[in-house]
Amino acid sequence: MRIFLPFLIFLVIYNLSSAQTDTLRTRYSLLGGYMMNYHTADFRALPDVPNCCPKFTDGEGNGIMAGVGIGFPIGYDLLFNMRMSYLNHNAVLQREEATNIINQGVSEGGSFLHEITPRISTVGIEPSISYRLFGELFLNIGGRAGVLLSPEFDQKEQIQNPSGATFADGSGGNTGLRIRNQVTNRTLPNAQLLQAALIGGISYELPLNNKRSFLVMPEVSYQYALTPLVQNLTWNVNALRMGISFVYQPQPTIEKERRYKKIYRRDTTERKMRIPAVRVMLVDTKQSSSMTEDDSTITTTTTIAEYYERQVPLPPSVLIPAISAFGVNKEGKESTIAELIIEEFRSEYYHPLLTYIFFDSTSASLPSRYKTLTEQQAVMFEMKALRGMKALDIYYDVLNIIGSRLVAYPKATITLTGCNSDNGVEKANKDLSSKRIDAIKSYLESVWNINAYRIKTVVRNLPEKSSNPLTSDGMQENRRVEIASSIPEITDVVNTNDTLRITNPPLIRFKPSIVSSEGIVSWKVTVSQNGIVLMQYNGTSNPPTTIDWDIAKSQATIPRYDYPITVTIEAKDIEGNTANQTITLPTNQRTLAKKKNDKSGDKLIENYGLILFDFGKSTLSERNLRVTNFVKGRLKPNSTVTLAGYTDRTGNLQINQRLSGKRAxxxxxxxxxxxxxxxxxxxTELLYDNTTPEGRQYCRTVQIMVETNTP
Structure with missing residues (x-):
């Protein structure tokens, strides 16, 4: 402060000697300063804080202030200012109380010192008006709205004299203490968080450069509080404030003459289009600007580039889509289609039940693809709900199928064999195998109410008949729990019956073609019946020469009504032209009801599946022999049998084909x-998704189809 004061005096003297009135400009300021705090009070004690003081009346202290502000000229000599500030209002409130003290039975004169030391800071905004009195001297009048920041206080009551005196306790005993009612770092009770005050003072501007863009501005002001520090208590905080602001006010810009120039550049290309006559079109405009400046002028030059297209008529476009349809029999021979015959047959499905439950790596939680029920849902579970489902979809209900069969055969027991991949984290991890058993056992006990004594368990690492433990697929298949039963009925095939619909021909081959002079953007072939879309094919560029609709692969897409099938090909060329062609195919629905009325005869179609062949072998397991013996007993002299063997993706193509043939x-x-x-x-034909272990297991199958004519 001693170093700064001579510098400030020098600036004032220098400024007075070269003072000139300047037009007020928008300004930004940083404030720092010192405060002399004057507390006025009229209270005996703070709320809920014991104190024996007769009354606190005043107190003094000091603090710092800091802030940032902005000012706007609102007249030649007027500024509107807005400042955000931080203030310290610290002080000490003391009251000396004269009293008589009984010291060892003798009354003598003494005194108490009552003291409250508040630690108070606020953050607030200070709107004000500054009026230039003359030269660089300003009168400032405004106000402040602030918020208390964690106000705290200390308090004590101390015996000042005599020096040896101490306070007595409630019963008159000597406490040995010269201080009582002491409080430290206590939050100020019932503090008035919002503090308002009036501010008045003067300030003086001292320019630091010729352009007056940087100023030093000392100021003195007095702050008079309008609100008490504590609610319902007379305690106000006033202050004499002394500070210095460092001010930046941008140099006013000098308005220069502005000049504008435009330069046009034009370019034309030619394009052939589907239009009736030649025309010239503005297709694009690009604009760029540059600016040059000297002491008196600013010149803006705008360059406008215009791109025109001369459009010349093209000869008429050609877009002709066409489509034809042919029937393809089982031998792959094409023929024209007189009509599409859809015939219904009674069918029986005997789906093999895979009794392996597969788990994710290092997991003993049942994967979400397996269907689980609540105890209430299990009561309503019926096997007929599986009607129309494929073998793999039925498999995901395996725990519910086994649970319902255990309920139906109360004397039957099952054995759960828990396994792991015996590789990596699962190496020799029989505890994991045991937890996998627990997941299935818990489900059967809690949902299907199967007694624990009916469920035996075996814990091992690799399964007895394990897959290759060194391949990813093999490790997947070895992470499983195997379910075996005391009677075959528990793990037997799942029998469902349905109405099978077969078409003749089984496959329809479409031959699309599109003649286009402009080039094809997209095409679409839609097969529908009575407004219902059965199949749809689409693409870009040219369509393939043939599109095969393999009707036999999906019962859902087989036509169901005695309406013609509509086949429509749609095409769109580069120019946006569209065209289509539609053909119709007659249908002949031979339903079960029709055949019964016509007494034209019918046939029963039965489908069986064999799974769980030993690796690389074609011999039939005991479970598979049970199925083939059942089939053998169902055969009639007029039954026609077809067998097809399949494998999964694992292994050599030729070896797998031979192996599947031997199994068939x-x-x-x-x-x-x-x-x-x-x-x-x-x-060569994968029946199911081979990314899952169960999908691969169901691909290793022999499918048996038996067709028997019935009256």
Whole structure:
């Protein structure tokens, strides 16, 4: 402060000697300063804080102030200011109380000192008006609205004299203490958080450069409080404020003459289009600007580039889509279609039930793809709900199927064998195998109410008949729990019946073609019946030469009504032109009801599946022999049998094809029809998703179809 004061005096003297009135400008300021705080009071004690003081009346202290502000000229000599400030209002309130003190039975004169030391800071805004009195001297009048920041206080009551005196306790005993009612770092009770005050003072501007863009502005002001520090208590905080602001006010800009120039540049290209006559079109405009400046002028030059297109008529466009349809029989031979025959047959499905439950790596939680029920839902579960579902979809209900069968056969027991991949984290981890058993056992006990004594458990690492533990697929398949039963009825095939719909021909081959002079953007072939879309094919560029609709692969897309099938091809070319062609195919629905009325005869179609063959072998397991023996007993002299063997994606293509053929041959011999039609398809046609272990297991199958004519 001693160093700064001479510098400030020098600036004032220098400014007075070269003072000139300047037009007021928008300004930004940083404030720092010192405060002399004057507390006025009229209270005996703070709320809920014991104090024996007769009355506190005043107190003094000091603090700092800091702030940032902005000012706007609102007249030649007037500024409107807005400042955000931080203030310290610290002080000490003291009251000396004269009293008589009984010291060792003798009354003598003494005194108490009552003291409250508040620690108070506020953050607030200070709107004000500054009026230039003359030269650089301003009168400032305004106000302040602030918010208390965590107000605290200390308090004590101390015996000043005599020096040896101490306070007595409630019963008159000596406490040995010269201080009582002491409080430290206590939050000020019932503090008035919002503090308002009036502010008045003067300030003086001292420029630091010729352009007066930087100023030093000392100021003195008095702050008079309008609100008490504590609610319902007379205690106000006033202050004499002394500070210095460092002010920045941007240099006013000098208005220069503005000049504008425009430069046009034009370019034209030619394009052939589908239009009736030649025309010239503005297709694009680009604009760029540059600016040059000297002492008196600012010149803006705008360059406008215009791009025109001369559009020349094209010859008439050609867009002709066409489509034809042919029937393809089982041997792959094409023929024209007189009509599409859809015939209904009674069918029986005997789906093999895979009794392996597969788990994710290192997990003992039942994967979400397996269907689970609540105890109430289990009561309502019926096997007929599985009607029309594929084998793999039925498999995901395996725990509910086994649970319902255990309920139906109360004397039956099952054995759960928990396994792991015996690789990596699962290496020799029988505890994980045991937890996997617990997941299934808990479900059967809690949902299906199967007594624990009916469920035996076996814990091991790799399964007895494990898959290759070194491959990803093999490790997937080894992470499982196997379910075996004391009677075959628990894990037997799942029998469902349905109405099978077969078309003749089984496949329709579409041959689309599009003639276009402009090029094709998109095409679409829609197959529908009576407004219902059965299939849809689409693409860009040219369509393929043939599109096969394999009707036999999906019962959902087989036409269901005695209405013609509509086939529409739509095409769109580069120019946005569209065209279409539609053909119709007659249908002949031979439903079960029609055949019964016509007494034209019918046939029963039965489908069986064999799974769980040993690796690389074609011999039939005990479970599979149970199925083939059942098939053998169902055969009639007029029954026609077809067998097809399949494998998953694992292994060599040719080896898998031969192996699947041998398995089909073994099944044919087992049912007593070694001369039945049989083929090994192998992995050339994957029946299910091979990314899951159950999908691969169900692909390793022999499917048996038996067709028997019935009256």
């Amino acid at each position: 041959e073994s099944a044919a011999k087992s049912i007593g029809r070694p001369d039945a039609q049989q083929k090994g398809i192998g992995q």
